[in-house]
Amino acid sequence: MKASATIAVARCGERDVVIDQRCSAPFSVRQCDGRILLASSAAAPVGGDELELTVDVGAGALVSVGSVAASMVWPGVGGESSSMTTTCAVGDAAHLDLSLEPTISLARSRHRTTTLVRLGSDATCRVLEETVLGRRDEVSGRLDLSLRVERDGRPILHHDERFGPDVPGAWSSVSVGAGRHVVSAVLVGIDPGPPEVCVEADRSAAWLPVAADAAVAMAVGPDRPSTMNMLAALHPALVRTAPVSKPRA
Amino acid sequence: MSPPHGPHGLFQNDVRPAARPPSVDRALRIGVGGPVGSGKTTLVGSLCRLLRDELSLVVVTNDIFTSEDAQALRSAAALPADRIVAVETGCCPHTAIRDDIAANLDAVEQVESLHHRVDVTFVESGGDNLTAIFSQGLVDVQIFVIDTAGGDDVPRKGGPGVALADLLVINKVDLAPYVAADVDLMLSDATARRDGRPVMRSSLVDPEGAGEIADWIRHSLEHWRTGE
Amino acid sequence: MDAALLLLVDGRFPAGGHAYSAGVEAAAAVGDVVDTPTLERYLLGRIATTGRVDAAFAANSCARLQCATDADALAVLVANLDEEYSARTPSPYLRHTSRRLGRQLLRAVTRIWTTPAIGAVSAVAGGAHQPIALGAAVAAAGGDANDATALSFHHLTAAVTSAAVRLLGLDPIELAVVQERVGRRCDGFRSDATEWASMAPADLPAWGGSLTEILGEHHGSLDARMFVA
Numbered sequence: 001m002k003a004s005a006t007i008a009v010a011r012c013g014e015r016d017v018v019i020d021q022r023c024s025a026p027f028s029v030r031q032c033d034g035r036i037l038l039a040s041s042a043a044a045p046v047g048g049d050e051l052e053l054t055v056d057v058g059a060g061a062l063v064s065v066g067s068v069a070a071s072m073v074w075p076g077v078g079g080e081s082s083s084m085t086t087t088c089a090v091g092d093a094a095h096l097d098l099s100l101e102p103t104i105s106l107a108r109s110r111h112r113t114t115t116l117v118r119l120g121s122d123a124t125c126r127v128l129e130e131t132v133l134g135r136r137d138e139v140s141g142r143l144d145l146s147l148r149v150e151r152d153g154r155p156i157l158h159h160d161e162r163f164g165p166d167v168p169g170a171w172s173s174v175s176v177g178a179g180r181h182v183v184s185a186v187l188v189g190i191d192p193g194p195p196e197v198c199v200e201a202d203r204s205a206a207w208l209p210v211a212a213d214a215a216v217a218m219a220v221g222p223d224r225p226s227t228m229n230m231l232a233a234l235h236p237a238l239v240r241t242a243p244v245s246k247p248r249a
Numbered sequence: 250m251s252p253p254h255g256p257h258g259l260f261q262n263d264v265r266p267a268a269r270p271p272s273v274d275r276a277l278r279i280g281v282g283g284p285v286g287s288g289k290t291t292l293v294g295s296l297c298r299l300l301r302d303e304l305s306l307v308v309v310t311n312d313i314f315t316s317e318d319a320q321a322l323r324s325a326a327a328l329p330a331d332r333i334v335a336v337e338t339g340c341c342p343h344t345a346i347r348d349d350i351a352a353n354l355d356a357v358e359q360v361e362s363l364h365h366r367v368d369v370t371f372v373e374s375g376g377d378n379l380t381a382i383f384s385q386g387l388v389d390v391q392i393f394v395i396d397t398a399g400g401d402d403v404p405r406k407g408g409p410g411v412a413l414a415d416l417l418v419i420n421k422v423d424l425a426p427y428v429a430a431d432v433d434l435m436l437s438d439a440t441a442r443r444d445g446r447p448v449m450r451s452s453l454v455d456p457e458g459a460g461e462i463a464d465w466i467r468h469s470l471e472h473w474r475t476g477e
Numbered sequence: 478m479d480a481a482l483l484l485l486v487d488g489r490f491p492a493g494g495h496a497y498s499a500g501v502e503a504a505a506a507v508g509d510v511v512d513t514p515t516l517e518r519y520l521l522g523r524i525a526t527t528g529r530v531d532a533a534f535a536a537n538s539c540a541r542l543q544c545a546t547d548a549d550a551l552a553v554l555v556a557n558l559d560e561e562y563s564a565r566t567p568s569p570y571l572r573h574t575s576r577r578l579g580r581q582l583l584r585a586v587t588r589i590w591t592t593p594a595i596g597a598v599s600a601v602a603g604g605a606h607q608p609i610a611l612g613a614a615v616a617a618a619g620g621d622a623n624d625a626t627a628l629s630f631h632h633l634t635a636a637v638t639s640a641a642v643r644l645l646g647l648d649p650i651e652l653a654v655v656q657e658r659v660g661r662r663c664d665g666f667r668s669d670a671t672e673w674a675s676m677a678p679a680d681l682p683a684w685g686g687s688l689t690e691i692l693g694e695h696h697g698s699l700d701a702r703m704f705v706a
Contacts, residue, residue, distance in 0.1 A: 146683070148564075155564035158683040162525075168662075169522015173509035174500075175686035182687055197569055199695040203507065206691040208567045216567040218687045320700065337705045339496035340643040351493030351581035352705070 002050045003027055007036055007065065010058035011094070020056070027051070030068070038100065039068040047076015047110060051084045055098070059091035059120070067100040070132070075108040075141060083112045092120040095189075102130035102181075102224070105163065109141030117186075119151040124189030126237065131163070131182040132224070139165050140180075149186045156214050157186050179204065179220035181227040185238055188214045198234055205230035264444050266390045266415050266469065268476035276307070276367040277473040278357060279466065280346065280383035282410055283394035284403075285376030288420040288453060290318045292394055293373050295459035297327035300466065304368040307332045307360045309353060311345050311375040318373060334360050342375030343382075350387040357387070369470060379408035390469050392462070396421040397430035404439035412442045416449065416465055423452040481618035484589075485611075485628060488635055493581035497574075498640030498704035499523060499633055503692040505644050513647055517655045520637045524630065524663060526684040531608040532629040532666065533673040533681045534562055538612030539625035540674035542594035551597040554678075555609070561678040562606045568690040570697025572606075574706040580604030582614060590617035622674035623667060630663035640704060 005027040008020035018036070023029050026041045038053065045051055057063045073082060084103070090096045096117065103113055117127055129147055134140035142164035149156045163182075164170060176182055188211075198207040205219035205227075217238050221227030231238040269277075281289050290310075297306055306328060310318040312335065319335035322328065336356045338345040345353055353372060361367045372388055374381060383391045393414035395403045398421055404411055411417060417439050425432045432450060439448045447465065452458045471477060484490055500523065504510040510519050538558055545551035566572045583599050594613040598605040605613075608629060615625040638652040673681060693706055 148683070154560055155679065157567055158561070158564040158679075159567065159685050160683040161685060161687060168525040169518055169520075169686075172515075172518050172522045173504040173507055173688045173692060174519060174522030174526060175688060177507075177509060177688060179688075184687070197694055197698070199691065199698060203692060203695045204688075206568070206694045208569060208690065208694060210563075210567055210569070218567070218691055220687050220691070317701065337496045337702060339498070339640070339704050341495055344495050348489065349491040349493060349495050351491050351584060352496050352577075354584065355493065355577060355581050 001026075001044070001048070003044070004052040004054070005029055005038060006054045006056075007063075008056040008058070009036075009061045009063045011060035016061045016063065019058075035064040035066050037066050037068050040071065045071065045082035045084060045111065046074040047078070047080040047082050049082040051082075053084070053086045055086070055088040055096065057088070057090045057094040057096050057123075060093050061091070062095045064097040065100070070101040071103045073103060073105050073109040073111040073141065073143070075106065075110070079108070079110065081110040081112060083114070086115045088117045090117065090119045090123040090125060093122045094120065095123065096125040096127070098125070099128040100130075102132045103143070104132040105134060105140040105143040107134065107138050107141055109143075111141065112144040112146070114146045115148070117149045118153075119149065119188060121152050122189070123151065125149070126185070126187050128183065128185040128238070130224075133163050133176070133180045133182065142166065145184075147184055147186070149188065151188060156188060156210060157216050159184060159216075176220045179222060181221045181224050183217070183219045183227055183231060185217040185231070186214070187217070187235075187237060200230045200233060202230070205234055207234040264446055266472070269389075269473045276361055276370045277390070277470050278370045278372060278388040279469070280372050280374065280388035280391035281394065282346065282374040282377070282381055282383060282391060282414070284378065284399055287376070287394045287396040287399060289373050289376070289394050290321050291453045292392075292418065292420065292451070292459060292462070293371050294322055294325045294327040295453050295456070296371070296463055296466065297322070298456070299459060299463040300369070301328060304470070305364060305366055306369050306371065307364060307367050308334075308371045308373065309356045309360060310335045310373045311338050311342055311353065332360070332364065338375050342377040343380065346372065346374045346383050346387060347381065348384075350384045353387055369466065379403065379406060379410060382409035382413060389473060390415040392416045392418055394418045394420050397425040397432060397435070398428045401430040401432070401435050404435050404442065407442050411439065414446070415469070416447050416462070417443060418462060419448065419450045421452060422450045423454055479619055482615070482620050482624060485614055485618055486631060488639070491585050493578060494632060494636060495639075496705050497578060497636050498644070498706065499636040500689060500693060500696075500706065501637050501640040502644060502702060502704045503696040505641075507692065510641065511645070513651050513655060516637070516641045516647065516652070517659065520634065520655070520659055521662070522686065523633060523637065523689075524659060524666075526686050527689060528630055528633045528663070529666060529682050529684055530562075530565055531633065532626040533669070533676075534558060534606070534608035534678075535612040535615065535625040535629040536622035536670045536673040537676060537678060537681055538594075538598070538609045539616045539620065540612075540622040542597065542613055543616050545593070548593065548597070551593055552600075555597045555601060555605070558609050558678045559601055559606060561681065562609060565683045565685060566606075566690075568694040568697075571690065571693040571706060574697070575606045575608075576604035577705065578607040579610035582607060582610045586610070586614045586617065590614070592617045623670045626667050626670040626673070627663070630660070630666070634659055634663070644703070
């Protein structure tokens with residue numbers, strides 16, 4: 001199954017207006033409490049699915065995109081791979097908050113998540129990706145993550161990571177050890193917080209300033225609550241629920 | 250009886266350290282090496298206190314665990330913290346000062362560039378064995394520190410540090426009576442091996458105990474700058 | 478292989494590699510690497526992630542920096558490689574370490590060879606990242622992208638195994654067997670070298686590991702360590 005959702009928002013006067021909202025099953029898009037929420041109306045993705053999400057934030061607009069529920073990745077009948085590709089363009093002086101509910105990799109599934117965020121000059125963002133490697137006592141499938149954030153065409157972060165029992169070095173200290181809840185976040189332009197590097201006391205999470213006004217946070221934990229607690233200790237903006245207020249003066 | 254290794258009357262080269270070539274304009278780099286516990290860090294601390302009012306000094310330390318020595322020097326307030334940097338040795342103190350000097354050279358150049366007109370850079374090696382010696386690519390002159398408690402046969406055993414260092418320091422002479430070490434024997438054995446290079450004794454219990462070594466550094470600096 | 482390239486292969490080349498463990502010191506400290514099998518697992522993980530990234534950047538910089546038509550084009554390409562490599566290394570400490578290793582390599586290399594590419598990478602503020610410096614050095618020594626890839630993997634493998642010998646006292650002969658086995662896997666990746674050589678830097682591999690960055694950053698915050706990273 002191939003499916004896509006497109007969301008475009010423009011700044012009109014004092015308001016942010018959704019000027020384009022198209023989606024095909026299993027996607028549906030809702031607006032709720034100032035956020036735009038993606039809902040999936042079927043058990044998706046399953047092996048073979050190719051899902052696409054495109055977000056266009058016009059100059060000066062503020063958009064918060066989330067999802068209604070976690071995304072369970074199911075194995076295909078013939079072992080095919082599935083994919084979810086998210087592409088965001090954020091115009092000048094606009095802001096994107098992108099934090100979908102976790103992607104959960106189930107046993108024997110094969111999935112690729114690709115997220116590309118292109119920021120215009122003075123654009124800001126909070127992008128947060130959560131991954132769960134298998135349900136309780138389940139060995140996850142193969143999961144490839146790719147996260148790239150650019151500003152004015154120049155890269156701020158490009159991090160790809162591969163998980164799964166057949167991956168070289170799987171479950172070693174190269175990647176996630178025994179951790180099953182994995183979070184990567186990129187904050188650009190919004191309250192970059194402490195300029196200092198900070199590693200959480202248990203050595204499982206770190207706040208990594210990568211530019212004067214940008215930081216990456218990474219965390220690996222046994223479950224969602226403990227991982228989110230580590231992130232909250234690094235910086236409150238990492239776990240704040242959207243919508244955010246526009247930070248600019 | 251002549252020593253089994255050492256100078257030979259048929260070969261006479263000038264053993265004094267080189268003066269600065271005209272094209273080079275930088276600090277005099279002094280290596281301080283020697284076995285574990287011989288008193289290198291204490292000596293560097295004493296020298297810093299004796300010289301810091303007249304000279305601009307920086308220190309690069311090498312240690313098994315990065316910054317033990319740097320911390321000791323900082324907490325002794327021998328120099329401001331930004332004048333003391335530590336280099337990792339990858340478990341091999343002599344490799345870092347002799348074979349692959351890249352990390353030390355990088356640290357020396359970085360810290361010298363951060364301060365205006367440094368006069369003297371001390372590079373303190375990690376405690377090592379008697380075969381350690383500083384590369385000429387890293388330092389201009391070197392001091393090798395041994396101590397009476399390490400055994401009074403060390404000068405006789407020799408090795409590159411004992412034989413070739415520009416200055417050999419026999420430290421902790423105050424302890425000699427307690428460890429049955431013969432300081433005079435150490436001095437004569439050392440002198441026999443060193444082809445006229447200087448040997449000094451020190452006791453750093455006395456704050457002025459490194460005074461003679463500080464004078465040697467002043468002369469070395471003068472020689473480095475003027476060739477005199 | 479020419480004498481010039483062998484210089485760069487030799488771990489005794491004075492570029493400061495002896496104080497780099499490629500994360501093994503931190504991995505041993507957290508109890509992930511304790512013996513030869515866990516070391517091999519760690520090494521395979523690094524080969525597949527940062528190892529591939531480093532090899533790709535070395536191959537790319539080796540091939541493309543030689544082809545730049547003028548000094549301006551060269552500077553643009555070096556800046557592009559530099560920002561793309563930084564984006565793949567979010568840990569500020571690991572970035573700093575990579576630049577330091579690059580600087581150390583170039584200090585020796587510039588005394589031997591002078592090429593426009595070596596000049597351009599030497600001009601990077603704070604020091605060129607190690608793989609970019611290595612690529613330029615391999616080109617200066619007469620090597621190609623395939624050589625740069627092989628050297629990059631070799632240095633990672635050697636750094637990991639020799640650090641384990643020194644930190645954990647593992648059997649160096651057993652580790653030589655591991656090195657040979659892992660080396661064959663690296664040779665498999667070398668079929669990618671030609672492709673890496675011609676890619677735009679933005680498209681080069683970006684494989685990494687969360688704990689590589691987190692533990693690497695933590696290692697840098699310690700005031701007691703034996704290896705720079």
